[in-house]
Amino acid sequence: MTRITCHRGDLTREAVDAIVNAANSSLLGGGGVDGAIHAAAGPRLLAACRELRATTLPDGLPVGDAVATPGFDLPARWVIHTVGPNAHAGQTDPALLASCFTRSLDGAVELGARSVAFPAVSAGVYGWDADEVARIAVAAVRGHPMPGIDEVRFVLFSDRLRDAFRRALVS
Template identity: 60%
Template sequence: MEVTLVQGDITEQRVDAIVNAANSSLMGGGGVDGAIHRHGGPEILQECRKLRAGHYGKGLPTGMAVATTAGRLPARWVIHTVGPVHSRSDDRSELLASCHVESLRVADELGAATVAFPAISTGIYGWPVDDAARIALDAVRGARTSVREVRFVLFDAVAYAAFETLL
């Protein structure tokens, strides 16, 4: 598998699947989640509502992943995953790694060959970007997957530099 980095907007990526750093409600929010819902259109929210009405009535658990249409995005699917909120007293690294591994598992189920990830949990969830980059890259490299390219799409130069240093 090839791992690449891009500094830019994840909603503009032409890949099979875009990973959404979602909140557990799956109903949209701020940051990456809000941008994906805004740019992707109402089709994404409609499918998220169906998920909430079914198996995920209590929301999507942290570290898990589920797919919907990508709506108007230049991808085929959005894979929603809920990252953990960073804690100084509780090690939640396994949950952050699980977001990546589970997203790749879902990508395999869909037949996706190219997947774009944001820097999960580094926004409002407060995960230090250097540590998040290490966990994300280790998880992706260690995952058993048929995905050919994992692209980390990083919003700013600080995140890009953190990932680049470790790549």
């Protein structure tokens, strides 16, 4: 049975097999979680993302999808990049947000990851309500078959987000 937890912390310091990056579709870095992961992973992460853009993802990563790269200088072996829906751009379909979590878990299973850490995808500058993100994320993870994954952590950068995920985990 997969253990699902949440805590306040720095995703870039998590000692797990894979961390999930709340990326933008360009995969070339940005602000928030994305910028922190790129900074902590070092320049080889950007090079790997540029290679993805030059080969398999010339138009960028679609909203709700996920793709993996090595973690390079991070404690995590892999980074699974996913693009959350942007509520400010009218992307308010809960299924798109749920897909970020399920597609990331699909990738983790394919990689053989036993532990995965997620941020609150779309709860930052993309404008989604923290409680809604938490409910959707927890439901998506609980409903996903995760063969081989022992632990899923939600690693949140604020007390407000951590509290939203705590409420979702006890419902």
